[in-house]
Amino acid sequence: MYTAHWPLLVSAGMRLIGAVVVLGVGLQIIGWITRLLQRRFEAAEADDSLQAFLTSLARVGLQILLVISIASLLGMEMTSFIAVLGAAAFAVGLALQGSLANFAGGVLIILFKPFQTGDYIEAAGHAGTVHEVQVFHTIVNTPDNRRVIIPNAALSNSATVNYSANSTRRIDLRFGVGYDDDIDEVKAILQEIVSGHRLILDEPVPQVLLAEHADSAVVFLVRVWCHGGDYWSIHFELMENVKRAFDRAAISIPYPQMDVHLDSANE
Numbered sequence: 362m363y364t365a366h367w368p369l370l371v372s373a374g375m376r377l378i379g380a381v382v383v384l385g386v387g388l389q390i391i392g393w394i395t396r397l398l399q400r401r402f403e404a405a406e407a408d409d410s411l412q413a414f415l416t417s418l419a420r421v422g423l424q425i426l427l428v429i430s431i432a433s434l435l436g437m438e439m440t441s442f443i444a445v446l447g448a449a450a451f452a453v454g455l456a457l458q459g460s461l462a463n464f465a466g467g468v469l470i471i472l473f474k475p476f477q478t479g480d481y482i483e484a485a486g487h488a489g490t491v492h493e494v495q496v497f498h499t500i501v502n503t504p505d506n507r508r509v510i511i512p513n514a515a516l517s518n519s520a521t522v523n524y525s526a527n528s529t530r531r532i533d534l535r536f537g538v539g540y541d542d543d544i545d546e547v548k549a550i551l552q553e554i555v556s557g558h559r560l561i562l563d564e565p566v567p568q569v570l571l572a573e574h575a576d577s578a579v580v581f582l583v584r585v586w587c588h589g590g591d592y593w594s595i596h597f598e599l600m601e602n603v604k605r606a607f608d609r610a611a612i613s614i615p616y617p618q619m620d621v622h623l624d625s626a627n628e
Contacts, residue, residue, distance in 0.1 A: 380431045387427040395420050409478035413493040414471050421496060463497040466513030470494055475516075480525040485515040529562065530592050532585050536603055537578030539613035544571060547581060550606050555585050558602075560595050562586045578615040 395416050402412040471494065476482050480491050482501070489503040499516055501509045524530070538547050548569050555567040565586050572582035587595050607614060 376435050380434050383431055383434055384427070387430070391420060391423045391427065394423060409493075413478070413495055414467060417496045460497055462514040463512045466515075466517035467494065467496050467499075469517045470499070470513060475521050476523045476526070480523055482521055482523050482525075484521040485511050485519060487511060525589060528589060529586055530589050532583075532587060532592060532596055532599070534583045534596070534599055534603075535572065535580050536583065536607075537575060537580045537615055538607070539615050540579055542579070542612050544579060546610065547579075547607075547612060550610060550612070551581060551583055551603065554599065554602050554606060555583060558585075558595065558598070560587055560591045562588070 398416050398419055399412065402415070470476075476491055478491050478493060482488065482491060487501060487503070487509045489501040489507075489509060492500040492502050492508070494500075494513075498510050498512050501511055503509060536551065538544075548571070551569045552567075555561055555569065561567060562585075567586070568582070568584040570582045570584070571579065573580040583599070585595065585599075604614070
């Protein structure tokens with residue numbers, strides 16, 4: 362009895378061994394092909410986001426072909442296997458509607474380019490530098506070096522702020538001074554600070570404006586333009602320089618306070 366089944370067992374074992382070998386070799390070939398695609402894209406100086414997306418898509422497609430090849434090697438009928446695979450794909454598609462939406466979102470991002478690799482964006486409740494756009498999600502690195510994986514559907518269906526899209530940005534800062542301080546002197550000090558800063562652009566012209574008569578302060582608005590990469594350097598330097606200049610000129614910076622009056626007649 363066992364002798365009669367021996368050829369079948371040997372055949373099945375050989376097929377299983379062959380499938381394992383094909384799997385190992387296939388994964389190696391897929392890795393080689395994706396690396397080759399990456400080098401070709403880099404040589405062609407293709408967009409980084411497009412490179413990552415197409416490479417990821419090619420990897421997934423080749424892995425699906427590898428699974429079909431292994432199924433054929435194991436003796437499965439291709440017609441039946443494809444029919445089962447189609448039914449399974451339909452069922453999985455219903456179960457993974459979110460993943461399909463993420464794939465469609467990735468295609469939209471690649472086509473319309475609301476952002477690209479290296480841009481600093483704010484979207485879906487997160488802010489950071491785009492590291493890579495993949496088939497189903499986008500990888501963003503935050504300023505404190507955390508990695509955030511954002512589904513592409515969320516990025517393509519919600520508002521996205523791209524801080525790197527334009528080469529220049531405007532910095533708006535507000536400074537409050539006391540009502541007893543000389544506003545002409547305050548304005549002259551602020552104007553001198555922004556005019557002498559090496560990174561602030563001459564055009565558009567920097568503005569120093571009296572913006573508000575607040576409850577406890579006269580508020581000045583400073584508007585200056587700079588290159589996008591200099592935004593935070595200028596922001597922090599202006600905050601420090603203004604405080605030092607106000608201290609030297611004895612200009613007060615008010616803070617919220619409350620006066621409490623006691624009625625001695627009720628004691």
